[in-house]
Amino acid sequence: MxxxxxxxxxxxxxxxxxxxxxxxxxxxxxxxxxxxxxxxxxxxxxxxxxxxxxxxxxxxxxxxxxxxxxxxxxxxxxxxxxxxxxxxxxxxxxxxxxxxxxxxxxxxxxxxxxxxxxxxxxxxxxxxxxxxxxxxxxxxxxxxNIRSQLNAINRKQTGSLAVRDVSNLVKPEDIINSDHLTTLLAIVSKYSQKDWLSSYETLTSYVVPRSSKKLYEDNEYALYTVTLFNRVADNFRTSAREKGFQIRDFEYSPEAHENRKQELDKLMQDQERLRTSLLxxxxxxxxxxxxxxxxxxxxxxxxxxxxxxxxxxxxxxxxxxxxxxxxxxxxxxxxxxxxxxxxxxxxxxxxxxxxxxxxxxxxxxxxxxxxxxxxxxxxxxxx
Structure with a gap:
């Protein structure tokens, strides 16, 4: 033509x-x-x-x-x-x-x-x-508008650990939440992992020894768990921040995880429907x-x-x-x-x-x- x-x-x-x-x-x-x-x-x-x-x-x-x-x-x-x-x-x-x-x-x-x-x-x-x-x-x-919503969710799911949603990286068995114990999530620079592993037990008292476990790693950061007593969680957050470790607030909820999945599925269906209709x-x-x-x-x-x-x-x-x-x-x-x-x-x-x-x-x-x-x-x- x-x-x-x-x-x-x-x-x-x-x-x-x-x-x-x-x-x-x-x-x-x-x-x-x-x-x-x-x-x-x-x-x-x-x-x-x-x-x-x-x-x-x-x-x-x-x-x-x-x-x-x-x-x-x-x-x-x-x-x-x-x-x-x-x-x-x-x-x-x-x-x-x-x-x-x-x-x-x-x-x-x-x-x-x-x-x-x-x-x-x-x-x-x-x-x-x-x-x-x-x-x-x-x-x-x-x-x-639908594309923007999906892109925002995808950035949270595929971006750097510093900003992404980590709920799909954590399994129920990775988390302990009881009357006395809690599990926190730490975002550690990829090049500071040795420092984390050698120091997390001493960032505050009442940290469960050898409780830290790496769940995921990307090009910049690694995601670790650490288990400790509830009463020292705030002290641990403060000490970790001073050493350059980011502690993410996280509460595992199967219902919330399923709701997010359903929301994502619905947005993907809406996007495909609107794209077909618009085309x-x-x-x-x-x-x-x-x-x-x-x-x-x-x-x-x-x-x-x-x-x-x-x-x-x-x-x-x-x-x-x-x-x-x-x-x-x-x-x-x-x-x-x-x-x-x-x-x-x-x-x-x-x-x-x-x-x-x-x-x-x-x-x-x-x-x-x-x-x-x-x-x-x-x-x-x-x-």
Missing amino acids: ASRYWAVSLPVNNSASQLWTQLQQRISSHSFDTPLYRFNIPNLRVGTLDSLLSLTDDLTKSNNFVEAVTHKIRRQIEELERAAGVDGGGLTVDGVPVDSYLTKFVWDEAKYPTMSPLKEIVDGIHTQVAKIEDDLKVRVAEYN QWCYTSYGEVFSSWMHFCAVRLFAESILRYGLPPSFLACVLAPAAKSEKKIRSIIEELSDSTNRQVLLFLAYWKAEDEVGAGMAGLAGGDGDAHPYVSFTINLV
């Missing part, structure tokens, strides 16, 4: 089919690696010149918005597919690949009646896409937004062509995907096929553009992408 297309229109003096044949022949003979397609735009309702000029002021801005939402949904799909470890097999619009939808574009008369004013079509597209973007924000926020919604919404975007591009090409070439509408619209090495040659071919009178218009507009005294509508006449061409042209970036 090509990632970048040009949408262009050329003025037709005699026959559109003859101009199309000439364009095909010249491109195929000079740049055979450049796909070329007709862009079928119906006869839309032009309205007044003032309304058309006013519309073109907003066309570029609105196009940027619709394009940005399209790419935002596509990036979200890619992220969700990576997280799920799946390959979606390529995005589609109405069941066909996006590039096929673009290159075989057909105007949806039922959704966008051609007799509707152009501004009504443009505003309708903008409103629809804005609603989809708002819905996307809500759905992504809900999904990210399916993104697939559908991407098709809707991409279709809206292509209809918007058709309106833009139509409006700018009318302002450039005049009435009645008589122009050839097409899309092509030139390779970077062929761009200059393709531009020269299209320019050669453009009417010479449009070159004079181009020079006039380019002069006023250089003086920064041209309005946005006139800038549209000078070329949709801001480059001065004697024909209408703008770029469609699919990624």
Whole structure:
């Protein structure tokens, strides 16, 4: 799939089919690696010149918005597919690949009646896409909230012993809690284990000899138990802290451990459910937004062509995907096929553009992408 297309229109003096044949022949003979397609735009309702000029002021801005939402949904799909470890097999619009939808574009008369004013079509597209973007924000926020909760739990379970939850590292037989004895958990630097083993019995009185047992070790710390009398537990904590050993408050509870496990399982299920739901919604919404975007591009090409070439509408619209090495040659071919009178218009507009005294509508006449061409042209970036 090509990632970048040009949408262009050329003025037709005699026959559109003859101009199309000439364009095909010249491109195929000079740049055979450049796909070329007709862009079928119906006869839309032009309205007044003032309304058309006013519309073109907003066309570029609105196009940027619709394009940005399209790419935002596509990036979200890619992220969700990576997280799920799946390959979606390529995005589609109405069941066909996006590039096929673009290159075989057909105007949806039922959704966008051609007799509707152009501004009504443009505003309708903008409103629809804005609603989809708002819905996307809500759905992504809900999904990210679950992910954040899971990430926080995972950090506690997989992070350093200095911060992680140690409940899943401790077994019932490791802990003694009675009227007189208690078991404490100590976090000891990996390089201070010898110091701990040689000193823990003397950090305070009434420590059970040889009671310390290593339960777990990571790259930085080791987890030890130590058993002592309840009445000296506070003294032991103070002395251990002075020597750089961290004593973790811990009370073994099978019920609490099971509750944490159930909470984690539920969050994982919720994450998978939301991810699947969001991914399916993104697939559908991407098709809707991409279709809206292509209809918007058709309106833009139509409006700018009318302002450039005049009435009645008589122009050839097409899309092509030139390779970077062929761009200059393709531009020269299209320019050669453009009417010479449009070159004079181009020079006039380019002069006023250089003086920064041209309005946005006139800038549209000078070329949709801001480059001065004697024909209408703008770029469609699919990624």
